Amino acid sequence: MMRRTWWIYLIGVLGLIAVAAPFAWMFLGSFKTQGELLRVPPTWWPEAPTTQNYDDLFNKANFPRYFLNSTIVALAVTAGNLVFCSMIGYALAKLRFKGRNALFLLVMATLMVPGMVTFVPLFVLVTNAGLANSYPGLILPFLVSPFGVFLMRQFFSGLPDDLMDAGRVDGSSELGIFARIMLPLTRPALATLGILTFLGSWNNFLWPLVIAQTEDKYTLPVALALYSTGQNAQNFGLLMAGAVVVVIPVLVMFLAFQRHVTKGIAITGIK
Amino acid sequence: MLPFVVLFLAFTAGPVLGSLGMSFTDIRQRDLRTPLSVNGVGFDNYVKALSDETFRRSALNTAYFVVVGVPLTLVLALAAAVLLDRGLKRFTAVFKVGYYLPVVTSIVAIAVIWRFVLAPDAGLLNTVLGWVGIDGPNWLASKTWAMPSLIVMAAWRNFGSAMIIFLAGLQGIPQSVEEAGQIDGAGPWQRFRYLILPLLRPTILFTSVVTGIGYLQFFEEPFVMTQGGPLNSTISVSMYTYQQFGFGNYGLATSMSYLLFVVIAVVTFIQFRVLREK
Structure with missing residues (x-):
C-alpha cells in the first residue's frame, strides 16, 4: 500500500512542476539581462539579478x-x-x-x-x-x-x-x-x-x-x-x-x- | 429594471442580429460615416469566404486544433480529477489550486511565456529534451510542429477548468458503486472503465461542449505566438476574421464569424446527440 501512494504523489508533483515551471521561468527571467536570456544553454537562476527590465517597463514604456x-x-x-x-x-x-x-x-x-x-x-x-x-x-x-x-x-x-x-x-x-x-x-x-x-x-x-x-x-x-x-x-x-x-x-x-x-x-x- | 434590460439588449442580443444583417451587405470601414451607401449583396460574402483559399486553410487549422485539442484537454483533466479524488489524500487543496492556476492567468501573458519556453536554443523545453538526448526542433517556426505546440499549450492552460467540473462529477458518484464493483471482483481499471466512466457521461458531455466552444474560437495563441504562420499553418478562423476586420471588410468579417457560429451550433448539437444519456 505504501508503495502505491508513493508513485501517485510523484505523478502529482511532476504535474505541479509542469504547471509551475513556465511561471517560475518567467519570474526568474524577468530579472535577467538580455545577454543572459539569449545564452545557450539557458540559465535557471539569474547570474546577475537586475531590475533593469522593470525600470524600463515603468519608466520608458x-x-x-x-x-x-x-x-x-x-x-x-x-x-x-x-x-x-x-x-x-x-x-x-x-x-x-x-x-x-x-x-x-x-x-x-x-x-x-x-x-x-x-x-x-x-x-x-x-x-x-x-x-x-x-x-x-x-x-x-x-x-x-x-x-x-x-x-x-x-x-x-x-x-x-x-x-x-x-x-x-x-x-x-x-x-x-x-x-x-x-x-x-x-x-x-x-x-x-x-x-x-x-x-x-x-x-x-x-x-x-x-x-x-x-x-x-x-x-x-x-x-x-x-x-x-x-x-x-x-x-x-x-x-x-x-x-x-x-x-x-x-x-x-x-x-x-x-x-x-x-x-x-x-x-x-x-x- | 427596464434600463438594464435595454442595456442588455443593446450590447448582447442586438449585435447578434446586427451581425447577421451586416453579413449580407457590402459594409466597409468608410461606410461608418455614410450608412446609406451600404448595399445588400445577398450571399456574396459567404460565397467569397468559402472560396477563399486562406479561409479554407484557417477552417482546417481550427478543425485540427479542436479535434486534437479537446480530447487531449479532457483526458488530462479527467486524469487530474481522478488523481485528486482517489489518489491524493493529503495536500489536495494545494494540488487543485496549482493545476488550476493557468486558467485564471491572461492568455496573452501565457502565450508570451510559452514563446520563450518553446524557443529553439535557449528555450526551456529544448533544454529539458537535451538532457535526455533529444534535439528538439524550432517548434514555432516549423510548419509541422507549430500547431501541435499551440495545442499542447492550450491543453496545459485549460485542463484545470474541466478538472474542477470532473471533480464535482466524481464526488457525486456514491462510494457504494465502487464497493459493489469490488465485491464482483473488478480491478481498479475495470471499475473505472465500466462503472465510473458511464456515470460521468453527463459531465463529459458538459466539459466537451464548453471546451469545444472555446477551442473553436481560438485566437490569442496564434496572434501572439505565430501571427498565423509559418505559411498560414496556425491561422485560425477567428484570427482570419479579425484580419479581415482590420482591412475594413466588415461585411466579409461578419459572414465569416457567422459561419463559425453555425459550425459551433452544429458541433454542440452533435455532441449532445452522441453523448447524451441513453
Whole structure:
C-alpha cells in the first residue's frame, strides 16, 4: 500500500512542476539581462539579478498607464455586473411580469454566442455612438453578462418566497425587500460573480484590442500583445517583466479568493 | 429594471442580429460615416469566404486544433480529477489550486511565456529534451510542429477548468458503486472503465461542449505566438476574421464569424446527440 501512494504523489508533483515551471521561468527571467536570456544553454537562476527590465517597463514604456487602465475597466465592469446582474437575476427569479420566460430564454441563448460573432456590429455601434477609444467604450458592453444573470437567477431561485412576504407584511417597499432582505443573503454568489468578472475583465483581449486605438487607452494584455509582436518583439527581458506584471495581480487575487472561484465553476460549469 | 434590460439588449442580443444583417451587405470601414451607401449583396460574402483559399486553410487549422485539442484537454483533466479524488489524500487543496492556476492567468501573458519556453536554443523545453538526448526542433517556426505546440499549450492552460467540473462529477458518484464493483471482483481499471466512466457521461458531455466552444474560437495563441504562420499553418478562423476586420471588410468579417457560429451550433448539437444519456 505504501508503495502505491508513493508513485501517485510523484505523478502529482511532476504535474505541479509542469504547471509551475513556465511561471517560475518567467519570474526568474524577468530579472535577467538580455545577454543572459539569449545564452545557450539557458540559465535557471539569474547570474546577475537586475531590475533593469522593470525600470524600463515603468519608466520608458508606459506600463503604469496600462495598469491603471486595466484596473479602472475591471473595477467598473465588476461593479456594474454586481448591480445589474443581481437586479435582473432577482427579477427573473422572483418577480412575475409579462415576458419573463422569454427574457430568460434570450439570456440563455446569448450565453452561447461567441464573442467573435458580435464584435463587428458592436464595434460599429460603439463607434457611431462616438465612444471608440474611450473608457465608456471599453466598459459599457460588459456591464451586464448573461453568465452573471444566470448565476444570480439560480441563486435567488433557491431563496424561499416567505422572506419576501415577511418583508411585505412589515411594510417594506419592493426595492427595500430586494436591497435589505434578499441581496444580503446572496453574498456567496456575489463574491463568486465579483471575482470571476474581475478576472475575466482583467484578461479580456479582443475587445480592448479593437476599441483602444491610442496608446493611452491600452489595457495590459493589449499592450503586452502589441509589444510582443511589434518592435519590442526581441526585447525578451521587457516582455518577461511585462508578463509578470499582467499575471501577478491575478495570481494574488485568485489565491486569496480561490474558494469562490472553484465553487462558482462547479455550480455553473462556466468560467 | 427596464434600463438594464435595454442595456442588455443593446450590447448582447442586438449585435447578434446586427451581425447577421451586416453579413449580407457590402459594409466597409468608410461606410461608418455614410450608412446609406451600404448595399445588400445577398450571399456574396459567404460565397467569397468559402472560396477563399486562406479561409479554407484557417477552417482546417481550427478543425485540427479542436479535434486534437479537446480530447487531449479532457483526458488530462479527467486524469487530474481522478488523481485528486482517489489518489491524493493529503495536500489536495494545494494540488487543485496549482493545476488550476493557468486558467485564471491572461492568455496573452501565457502565450508570451510559452514563446520563450518553446524557443529553439535557449528555450526551456529544448533544454529539458537535451538532457535526455533529444534535439528538439524550432517548434514555432516549423510548419509541422507549430500547431501541435499551440495545442499542447492550450491543453496545459485549460485542463484545470474541466478538472474542477470532473471533480464535482466524481464526488457525486456514491462510494457504494465502487464497493459493489469490488465485491464482483473488478480491478481498479475495470471499475473505472465500466462503472465510473458511464456515470460521468453527463459531465463529459458538459466539459466537451464548453471546451469545444472555446477551442473553436481560438485566437490569442496564434496572434501572439505565430501571427498565423509559418505559411498560414496556425491561422485560425477567428484570427482570419479579425484580419479581415482590420482591412475594413466588415461585411466579409461578419459572414465569416457567422459561419463559425453555425459550425459551433452544429458541433454542440452533435455532441449532445452522441453523448447524451441513453
